[in-house]
Amino acid sequence: MSNTKHFVAPVEDTPLRATDSLRTDQAPLSLWADAWRKLRRRPMFIISSLMILFLLFVAFFPGVFTGVDPNNNCQLSNSEAGPTAGHPFGFTLQGCDVYARVIHGTQASLSVGVLSVLCVLVIGVTLGALAGYYGGWLDAVLARLGDIFFALPLVLGALVITQLPLFRENKSVWTVVFVISMLAWPQMARITRGAVIEVRNADFVTAARSLGVSRFGALVRHVLPNALAPVIVLATLELGVFIVAEATLSFLGIGLPTSVMSWGNDISAANASIRTNPSILLYPAGALSITVLSFIMLGDAVRDALDPKSRQR
Amino acid sequence: MTDNSGAIPLETDTDKTAPGAKVLEVRDLSVDFGVEKKWVPAAIGLNYEVRAGEVLAIVGESGSGKSASSMALLGLLPSNSRVRGSVKLSGRELIGPDAGRIREVRGKDVAVIFQEPMTALNPVYTVGAQIVETLRLHNAISPDEAKERALHMLDLVELPDPEKAFKSYPHQLSGGQRQRAMIAQSLSCDPKLLIADEPTTALDVTVQAEILDLMRHLRNKLDSAIILITHDMGVVADLADRIAVMRRGVIVETGTAQQIFSNPQHEYTQALLAAVPHLGQGADSADVDVTAALAAATHSELESVDPEELARRERENEEALKVAAAEETKRKGEPVLELTDVAIEYPKQGRVPAFRAVEGANLVIYPGEVLGLVGESGSGKTTIGRAAVGLLPVAEGTMRVVGQDISAAKRNGKQLHRIRRDIGMVFQDPSSSLNPRLPIGESIGEPMFLAGVAKGAALQGRIEKLLDQVELPRSYRNRYPHELSGGQKQRVGIARALSLQPKLMVADEPTSALDVSVQAKVLELFQGLQRELGFACLFVTHDLAVVDVLADRICVMQRGRIVEQGTRDQILRNPQEAYTQRLLAAVPLPDPEKQRERRELRAQLLAAGIE
Numbered sequence: 023m024s025n026t027k028h029f030v031a032p033v034e035d036t037p038l039r040a041t042d043s044l045r046t047d048q049a050p051l052s053l054w055a056d057a058w059r060k061l062r063r064r065p066m067f068i069i070s071s072l073m074i075l076f077l078l079f080v081a082f083f084p085g086v087f088t089g090v091d092p093n094n095n096c097q098l099s100n101s102e103a104g105p106t107a108g109h110p111f112g113f114t115l116q117g118c119d120v121y122a123r124v125i126h127g128t129q130a131s132l133s134v135g136v137l138s139v140l141c142v143l144v145i146g147v148t149l150g151a152l153a154g155y156y157g158g159w160l161d162a163v164l165a166r167l168g169d170i171f172f173a174l175p176l177v178l179g180a181l182v183i184t185q186l187p188l189f190r191e192n193k194s195v196w197t198v199v200f201v202i203s204m205l206a207w208p209q210m211a212r213i214t215r216g217a218v219i220e221v222r223n224a225d226f227v228t229a230a231r232s233l234g235v236s237r238f239g240a241l242v243r244h245v246l247p248n249a250l251a252p253v254i255v256l257a258t259l260e261l262g263v264f265i266v267a268e269a270t271l272s273f274l275g276i277g278l279p280t281s282v283m284s285w286g287n288d289i290s291a292a293n294a295s296i297r298t299n300p301s302i303l304l305y306p307a308g309a310l311s312i313t314v315l316s317f318i319m320l321g322d323a324v325r326d327a328l329d330p331k332s333r334q335r
Numbered sequence: 336m337t338d339n340s341g342a343i344p345l346e347t348d349t350d351k352t353a354p355g356a357k358v359l360e361v362r363d364l365s366v367d368f369g370v371e372k373k374w375v376p377a378a379i380g381l382n383y384e385v386r387a388g389e390v391l392a393i394v395g396e397s398g399s400g401k402s403a404s405s406m407a408l409l410g411l412l413p414s415n416s417r418v419r420g421s422v423k424l425s426g427r428e429l430i431g432p433d434a435g436r437i438r439e440v441r442g443k444d445v446a447v448i449f450q451e452p453m454t455a456l457n458p459v460y461t462v463g464a465q466i467v468e469t470l471r472l473h474n475a476i477s478p479d480e481a482k483e484r485a486l487h488m489l490d491l492v493e494l495p496d497p498e499k500a501f502k503s504y505p506h507q508l509s510g511g512q513r514q515r516a517m518i519a520q521s522l523s524c525d526p527k528l529l530i531a532d533e534p535t536t537a538l539d540v541t542v543q544a545e546i547l548d549l550m551r552h553l554r555n556k557l558d559s560a561i562i563l564i565t566h567d568m569g570v571v572a573d574l575a576d577r578i579a580v581m582r583r584g585v586i587v588e589t590g591t592a593q594q595i596f597s598n599p600q601h602e603y604t605q606a607l608l609a610a611v612p613h614l615g616q617g618a619d620s621a622d623v624d625v626t627a628a629l630a631a632a633t634h635s636e637l638e639s640v641d642p643e644e645l646a647r648r649e650r651e652n653e654e655a656l657k658v659a660a661a662e663e664t665k666r667k668g669e670p671v672l673e674l675t676d677v678a679i680e681y682p683k684q685g686r687v688p689a690f691r692a693v694e695g696a697n698l699v700i701y702p703g704e705v706l707g708l709v710g711e712s713g714s715g716k717t718t719i720g721r722a723a724v725g726l727l728p729v730a731e732g733t734m735r736v737v738g739q740d741i742s743a744a745k746r747n748g749k750q751l752h753r754i755r756r757d758i759g760m761v762f763q764d765p766s767s768s769l770n771p772r773l774p775i776g777e778s779i780g781e782p783m784f785l786a787g788v789a790k791g792a793a794l795q796g797r798i799e800k801l802l803d804q805v806e807l808p809r810s811y812r813n814r815y816p817h818e819l820s821g822g823q824k825q826r827v828g829i830a831r832a833l834s835l836q837p838k839l840m841v842a843d844e845p846t847s848a849l850d851v852s853v854q855a856k857v858l859e860l861f862q863g864l865q866r867e868l869g870f871a872c873l874f875v876t877h878d879l880a881v882v883d884v885l886a887d888r889i890c891v892m893q894r895g896r897i898v899e900q901g902t903r904d905q906i907l908r909n910p911q912e913a914y915t916q917r918l919l920a921a922v923p924l925p926d927p928e929k930q931r932e933r934r935e936l937r938a939q940l941l942a943a944g945i946e
Contacts, residue, residue, distance in 0.1 A: 234756060
């Protein structure tokens with residue numbers, strides 16, 4: 023091609039197409055459908071969700087997995103005895119069946135995790151969204167309030183709260199949930215606040231406002247749905263963290279009462295026999311690790327799927 | 336230039352490629368991107384060459400592969416890309432096993448000017464430090480020598496005070512100055528090839544004209560080969576010697592500027608040229624000879640045009656103006672939008688004091704009229720648009736919208752709510768103005784639902800009708816915004832703005848984010864709807880040519896003030912204010928011949944302005 027030659031591509035090879043042509047053949051896809059399409063193919067997501075389904079099944083129907091009564095069938099003669107037929111994990115110091123205790127402990131651990139996350143979501147998302155959206159003095163007050171709770175270390179805060187007269191005598195799953203949500207909501211509020219501030223000034227919010235949507239209506243309908251992705255990710259990650267927190271508190275004796283079976287309580291009790299028979303400790307600890315790992319893996323997979331940067335099309 | 340050590344190469348070049356020698360030779364260049372384990376082609380089998388002292392413009396719309404193919408020359412593509420073919424820079428192969436050598440070439444033999452000078456310059460270093468860094472990276476010279484050369488470069492790019500610019504941080508310079516600094520940095524090692532990737536797209540027209548002038552001067556001085564990547568036919572006409580038109584990764588036509596503009600052969604080139612809005616070529620009225628109008632208004636004479644010929648064109652223009660004045664119909668009815676001595680402030684936030692963006696604005700829009708509000712960035716045009724919808728408070732004066740005083744309405748109050756039902760607004764960025772979580776049918780239907788106009792099946796019917804009106808298939812109702820192209824999204828934005836049958840439409844740069852051919856279609860649609868539905872429109876834009884297509888009246892703003900307003904003919908045929916004249920003269924024309932005349936006129940205008 024010399025300098026002056028006028029080159030024209032053959033029109034047959036490069037036909038003119040309609041500008042801005044419409045694609046009507048593909049099925050509509052929402053963000054969630056898109057995320058689901060991507061998640062379905064992720065082994066990490068498949069494995070973690072199968073494990074979580076299994077754990078939920080164990081929590082609801084412990085009787086399917088063990089016929090042994092975990093609490094009332096303890097015989098001291100079996101203290102720290104090894105595995106025998108029908109008792110595959112052996113016996114605790116008190117002579118209770120470890121396998122039955124691990125199975126029955128699932129329920130308490132999972133319910134603490136799930137309930138805490140729900141409470142944290144309600145408190146954190148509400149306060150964070152209001153603070154981020156309205157700003158001004160409301161933001162300042164809520165931010166300082168959150169800072170106060172944020173500054174309390176979990177164990178110290180839990181010690182103080184559980185020693186209040188109200189909680190000292192009647193400990194239950196709910197007290198642990200209360201303690202964890204009290205101390206953990208500020209992080210959720212911060213994440214929500216940030217996401218809301220980012221979306222608040224988007225054109226589509228202005229557009230909605232200029233078309234007659236009320237201020238609060240725009241928050242609920244336009245801002246929040248677009249700010250939820252990081253919140254959901256944090257929630258799945260925190261679920262695992264909260265289950266560990268319950269175990270920590272129970273281990274320290276300020277969590278669930280000993281009458282409630284939980285992995286944390288069992289780990290705490292196994293402390294006494296760690297030198298003589300460490301396997302008693304390992305079984306509940308292993309169950310805890312697997313559960314936490316499943317939720318964290320799920321959180322990771324969901325985060326990747328919802329990340330707008332990884333979205334195509 | 337391999338052995339120059341410290342000498343300022345601009346004067347003392349001995350082994351410079353002979354004028355007209357091939358600097359770059361591209362053969363069968365293909366670029367692919369790996370997306371979801373598949374190769375998606377961005378450029379297919381490109382062939383072109385650039386000679387020293389020549390400007391090759393690569394023109395195309397978004398997605399044509401013009402940027403990707405040019406970045407491939409430098410190996411600046413992301414890691415999921417694959418480049419094949421041959422690129423020879425002065426005979427040296429840049430693609431293949433010796434790809435490591437590319438870094439040597441970058442910045443020294445090939446330099447790039449990016450679109451956005453604010454982000455292309457590092458904000459934590461001074462402009463001078465960045466130029467010195469580039470110089471010392473490629474040449475063994477002392478800091479003092481480097482500084483001397485950096486100052487020379489800053490002087491060369493016609494920065495008013497090179498010493499001051501040297502010590503400035505990027506944010507201390509204006510957009511045009513930053514782009515000059517960026518050019519100085521790119522040219523500091525005297526590259527054989529300069530790639531300018533949309534160098535003026537982020538700039539205002541008057542600044543763009545200055546940068547284009549600068550690039551023309553530099554080309555004559557430096558004898559570098561330049562690849563100009565752009566979507567703007569006006570810029571191409573102003574600067575290019577040869578043009579390559581790209582579409583979907585393929586070059587569809589190459590030729591000299593003359594050949595492409597006067598005799599386009601490929602259908603796509605023809606369609607592209609037809610889609611470019613010309614200033615002075617309104618939708619249905621006669622073409623306006625803006626050059627002649629400007630010459631008459633400023634009493635200039637042009638060297639490139641015969642005086643008699645110019646006089647004839649000026650006379651024609653005057654007569655057309657008289658005819659237009661006689662034909663002008665009386666504006667009737669109650670004004671839809673009326674601004675009286677309006678000042679608009681951005682309210683103070685914390686310690687940041689209130690900022691007055693508009694001062695003493697007076698304008699009136701009557702029913703069925705389109706008023707084009709034109710100005711450069713920071714002129715306050717968008718501010719007026721936002722205030723008309725009640726998104727910003729009016730600090731002084733009165734603003735009446737559809738008979739009601741919006742300046743007195745309480746913020747977030749009931750009255751404002753009511754007034755807003757009579758106003759529709761179309762936003763600039765179609766991607767960000769639609770809620771990504773709502774199907775577009777819901778976005779369109781929301782205002783009607785909230786206003787209680789329609790519910791259930793009736794609402795669905797209205798949504799379908801609106802989709803018909805903006806020429807989108809009804810099945811699109813259930814789709815989400817990210818599935819639509821930019822032009823389609825903007826049509827959804829228009830449908831939403833129309834949903835309450837507004838009496839006033841405020842359109843804030845609705846087409847500036849779109850490709851030319853898409854822009855042409857959207858403008859055509861908008862115009863059709865405006866005629867059919869008869870709403871009044873405040874059309875805010877920086878692009879005079881777009882206003883020219885649509886507007887009955889034009890209003891020119893500068894630094895928060897309205898400097899001139901009148902009918903389209905008054906403004907285009909007889910611009911009175913110096914600023915309006917400068918603005919008109921700065922708009923590049925997609926025609927090399929006419930652009931040459933315009934350029935000369937602009938130079939005279941500027942010279943007259945300085946005296």
